[in-house]
Amino acid sequence: MSALLEVTDISVSHGKVLAVQGVCLQVKPGAIATVIGPNGAGKTTLLNALMGLLPCSGGMRLEGRDITGDGVEERVEQGLCLVAEKRELFGEMSVADNLLLGAYSRRRVRDGSREEDLGDVYDRFPRLRERRNQLAGTLSGGERQMLAIARALMARPKLLMLDEPSLGLAPLIVREVFAIVRSLRDAGVSILIVEQNARAALQVADHGYVLEAGSIVMEGPAADLAADRRLIETYLGFGGKPGETPEAAARAGTTVQ
Incomplete structure (x- = not known):
C-alpha cells in the first residue's frame, strides 16, 4: 500500500541548534502512526515543520504530490490539519x-x-x-x-495530526480521547499522533517511531514496539512487561479501551 504521507530527511534548526535531524516517516491511508519520545525530543517541532509553520530541509509528499514548498494554507487545502498541543481554541x-x-x-x-x-x-x-x-x-x-x-x-482532512492529545488530561479522559482517535481511524481517517504517553499511543497506533534528540532511533509495528524490552524500560515505566494483558496495563498506567 502506497503512503498517504511520505516524509524524507526532514531537518529543522532553531538558530544554530539542530532540533530535528534527518527524519523519515510514512503514514499509510486509513492508519494511525505515532511518534513517541521524551520531552524536548523535537516532536512538536517536527509536526510544526510538517504543517509548514517552521522552515525545514528535506522532502514531503501527500498522496504522491510534492508539497515541500507549499505554505500553511496550501497544505490545509491539500488535506493536512494539525490539532496543536495548546488546542488554540x-x-x-x-x-x-x-x-x-x-x-x-x-x-x-x-x-x-x-x-x-x-x-x-x-x-x-x-x-x-x-x-x-x-x-x-x-x-x-x-x-x-x-x-x-x-x-x-x-x-x-486527509491526514489529521495530533500534538500531545493526552496533555493535561486525567487518565479516564485520556482513555476517552484515544477511543475517539481509534474510532476516527475505523471511519477511514488517517492520523499522525505525537505523544509522550507512549503506552496509550502505541495501543491505538498501527506503526510507531521513537524520536530521541531530534532523530528517529527505533521504528516498527506499534505492537512490536510495545513489547520491546528497551522501550518498555525507557518509556512505558512501572509494570510494563512484554505481552502484558490490557488488565495489567490498566493497573500499571493508562490503557485505551
Missing part, C-alpha cells in the same frame, strides 16, 4: 462558531456540506452538541480537546 466564541471556523478553507462552497459536516461532528461528539452555545473558554480540559479535534474534522 477561540475562548470567547461559542462551540458552534469554533466548529464553523474549522471549515474556513471551504467558506466559498455553498452546497450545504458544512452544515452536514456539523451534524456529523455533533453525532460523533454528543457533548459538543449539548454545549454548542457555550463559550469554548468555559469547557473542561477533555471537552476542549474534543472540540479541537472536532474543529479539525470540519476541514475534511
